[in-house]
Amino acid sequence: MGLFEKLKNGLKNTKDALASKITGVINSFTKIDEDFFEELEETLILSDIGAVTSANICEALRKEVKATGTTDPAEVKGLLKKIIAGILEGENELILDTKPTVILVIGVNGAGKTTTIGKLAYNLKSSGKKVVVAAADTFRAAAIEQLEVWTQRAGVDIIKHSEGSDPAAVVFDAVKAGIARDADVIICDTAGRLHNKKNLMDELKKIARIVNNNAPDSRVETLLVLDATTGQNAVNQARLFKETADITGIVLTKLDGTAKGGIIIPIKEELGIPVKLVGVGEKIDDLQPFVPRDYVEALFE
Numbered sequence: 001m002g003l004f005e006k007l008k009n010g011l012k013n014t015k016d017a018l019a020s021k022i023t024g025v026i027n028s029f030t031k032i033d034e035d036f037f038e039e040l041e042e043t044l045i046l047s048d049i050g051a052v053t054s055a056n057i058c059e060a061l062r063k064e065v066k067a068t069g070t071t072d073p074a075e076v077k078g079l080l081k082k083i084i085a086g087i088l089e090g091e092n093e094l095i096l097d098t099k100p101t102v103i104l105v106i107g108v109n110g111a112g113k114t115t116t117i118g119k120l121a122y123n124l125k126s127s128g129k130k131v132v133v134a135a136a137d138t139f140r141a142a143a144i145e146q147l148e149v150w151t152q153r154a155g156v157d158i159i160k161h162s163e164g165s166d167p168a169a170v171v172f173d174a175v176k177a178g179i180a181r182d183a184d185v186i187i188c189d190t191a192g193r194l195h196n197k198k199n200l201m202d203e204l205k206k207i208a209r210i211v212n213n214n215a216p217d218s219r220v221e222t223l224l225v226l227d228a229t230t231g232q233n234a235v236n237q238a239r240l241f242k243e244t245a246d247i248t249g250i251v252l253t254k255l256d257g258t259a260k261g262g263i264i265i266p267i268k269e270e271l272g273i274p275v276k277l278v279g280v281g282e283k284i285d286d287l288q289p290f291v292p293r294d295y296v297e298a299l300f301e
Contacts, residue, residue: 002117010280014261088292107225112253118150119287134174201244249276
């Protein structure tokens with residue numbers, strides 16, 4: 001199955017919930033008036049797009065309708081696709097232009113960090129990259145063992161310490177090992193929860209310092225893993241992490257198990273963080289690059 005078909009299948013629930021409702025609004029109007037825009041905005045809000053982003057989309061649509069002279073509601077879908085794709089485009093690719101490139105993977109426990117790292121390691125290895133993984137989530141029970149299983153599946157090296165050890169020390173060893181082994185990419189798992197938010201954020205800053213001090217010429221991609229099934233809560237998580245971490249991209253997991261896949265739109269519109277990868281299934285090859293135009297086509301096809 002091709003990437004687009006996988007994405008399309010993964011977005012089925014979202015399409016049924018979001019796109020079908022939008023189509024319902026479009027089909028129930030014979031002209032584009034203020035009632036039409038109000039109904040459309042309400043539909044977007046109820047579909048987890050959020051009040052701010054829904055208002056922005058409708059405002060952009062008003063301008064497009066005026067600029068193009070569109071009078072038929074049936075033509076609105078094409079304009080909407082263009083607007084949403086425009087919101088989502090920009091900096092969607094994972095940038096691996098240094099050797100090594102360091103990828104810090106952050107996010108709350110349960111969002112799918114461990115599986116994301118395993119799948120990403122597999123993708124990179126399959127494309128010819130040499131990968132080293134740092135098991136630096138040393139606080140969650142069984143996190144190291146779970147990551148070890150995934151790295152074995154992916155066929156990549158893992159650097160680990162004992163449970164409860166200093167995460168920054170694991171990252172330090174992984175960076176040194178990655179450089180010594182001529183790795184292309186070093187992927188670092190991080191703690192999803194410490195006993196308070198300040199401790200978690202301090203830990204992330206400490207890890208970032210270790211990377212910057214020991215691999216100063218390496219590009220650092222900081223990927224925030226979010227669970228699509230949590231809807232608007234995912235936006236709130238992204239907002240909190242953005243306060244402390246220099247997030248370069250989002251990985252949206254469990255897209256295939258939710259009707260809330262539209263959450264991608266407010267994450268980019270309100271926080272300015274691009275989505276780089278999406279999880280569309282449980283298999284090791286079910287993590288794929290996020291392509292905005294494919295997303296919009298799969299949603300509104």
